[in-house]
Amino acid sequence: MLRGWPRIILLRRFSVSRVIVSMELLKSELTHRILGCAFAVYNELGPFLREYAYQNAMEYALADARLAWQRQQLFDVFFRGRRVARGKYDLLVEDQVILELKAVESLHPNFVSQLIAYLAGTGKEVGFLLNFGHLGTLEYRRMVLTAGHRNKSSFYPRPSA
Secondary structure: OOOOHHHHHHHOOOOOOOOOOOOOOOOHHHHHHHHHHHHHHHHHHOOOOOHHHHHHHHHHHHHHOOOOEEEOOEEEEEEOOEEEEEEEOOEEEOOOEEEEEEOOOOOOHHHHHHHHHHHHHHOOOEEEEEEOOOOOOOEEEEEEOOHHHHHHOOOOOOOOO
């Protein structure tokens, strides 16, 4: 059993969770600016391109908005104090908010799980799942992972007992 994950998996069965989806707007000014960039990209390019095109466009939009970003940085996944894997997110904005970009018809629950893993693995609180492939409007999910779950995550190295 992974530390920290059983509760998250249980909460995924409900439509709204205070642990995963929070109405409290952490980093609200920053996330508002990020969403503005994402909507500008979607409105200008539309829903019919591949993910890499939206990633490039988001990088230009974030730079134009004077927001610092990092592309596809690696992070380590640990098991019993030993590194077992590496993860890679799409974008990290202002060293605070992870962006996971998709260009699909609709968001699948596996994409939400992927973002939760990235938040837990990096220790970040806030992330966005942005789907540029949805016809009609940008589809997005804002995720908040609480400190209690980040600290219990198996992604962080622990001394072996």
